[in-house]
Amino acid sequence: MGGLSKKSFQIHSLIEQGKNNQLRLDAGNLLFKRPVIAKGPGQEKLTAATIMQAYKKLHYDAVGVGPFDLSAGVQFLQNVPVKGFPWISANVFDKEGKPLFRRWKNRTINGVNIAITALTGAANTIPQDIQISSWDLVLPGLLEEMKSLPDNSFIILLSTLPAEENRLIAEKHPRINLILEADLHQRNSIPKQVNRTLFTQTEKQGKYQGILEILFGDERMWRQDGKKKLAELQNKLGSLNWQLRRLEKSAVAADKKEQYSNSIKRLQNEKLTLTKTIDSLTREVADEQAAGTKEDQYEFRFIALQKNMPNDPAIEVLLKKLNQQIRQLHKRPIAPGQHSQATKQQLSTANLVGYAVCRECHTAQFKFWQQSAHAKAYTTLVNKEKNFNLECLPCHITEDLYNSTPKTTDNRAMLSLPVTLLSVGCESCHGPGKRHSANPEQFQMTARPQEEICLRCHTEDHDDNFIYDTKILKISCTKE
């Protein structure tokens, strides 16, 4: 699920529908998923450069600098061959206190001036030549600068700060109208309001495209959705009426009527209060309608970028080129003797024997496995020309998941594996087979892997539909 090409198709299809008053914004942490990445020209940098090219093609208006965007250093962002990339950050400075990125920008849409700024969240590891200032130091000055803008300006903040800090910002600086968040602990987060500020964000890793449609009124205040609230109250009244009728019926039939009278009285009081609230809200909604639109209104959508969605051919060309670049970069696999000790330990192939050895005794199980998706995992990558991609490989080969540490993309040992490990083989689920193959009686294999072994690859990020109890039955081999 997800992908730049599907995202691009969605955006373009909406432009074709005539929606030309648009802003394309990304709140940050666009390029990398780790605070530190490999030095030199690696896969991650090639991928980052491609993403920037795709965003340029999509005419992004602003992209907040997230702490992970700084993983390859500021110079990478400045020197990458994508000129004029719309990075924004109000709180990233060099050691002399000079801003390293544009601090804010503005555009006028539908007669409303829109100012966009961004705040970069703190990180444990940041390049030595930069400093990230706290929001309470930079925001007052920045908002002061924005006073030169018309009074009814709409201010958008792109933020990679934690959600709690964004709420504090909203309480302290009500002039900010919208915060597009990038909190790593939040998923699709429907718009919520604190004070005068609206917040929202999407799921990570580009699986969803967030869309917010704003109808500007005369004032920079979010309109409370009176109609929606009215509908909720009317539903509640309906439910109260039903309860009352039921109780009244029971009271008529019952011998001891007094046992119902208290409940009936309580519900009647509730009904009276609710009816008064509904009357008053109905008048408010009618007045609002008569007066016309005064406050800003919004609607939102999160579009899931599903596998079966169409792709944008122009972006597909870029991604194909990226695959070729990665292939070129990794085409010369390292000879097994050249692996560093650390790499060997990370990959933990030393105790693996490969499916050919398992097949010698477990023929029926091998045949069953051959029909499974696990057996075809590597072929899937070959078909998509991603078999040199170090981000994809770990979950498409046989690894010692019982002992290995989480993989890193430095791990080039994956590029020189024997063919019997180029699939999610028997040992991925049952554990390394070296000792068992030498002495089957003494060393037993794990018959049924624990959920945590499966979750090494079937993570929420990669497999939304993974339910251990169902999937384990599907993949369980034939009994001996």
Next chain:
Amino acid sequence: MADYSAKEKKMTKLFPLNMLLFIATTLFALSSISTTLHATDAPPLTIFFSNNVQGETEACG
């Protein structure tokens, strides 16, 4: 009998000017109405937003 010819001539001379003034005023009024309608019926601002893409370009398999 009153001589209307001079008056007629004057009217004919004036008519195009009046007409022009009338057209200009009408156009101005219409354009004002049209601007007002446009302001209230302006299409909404659409914001496409995303976050934490984290280097993901497309699904692996």
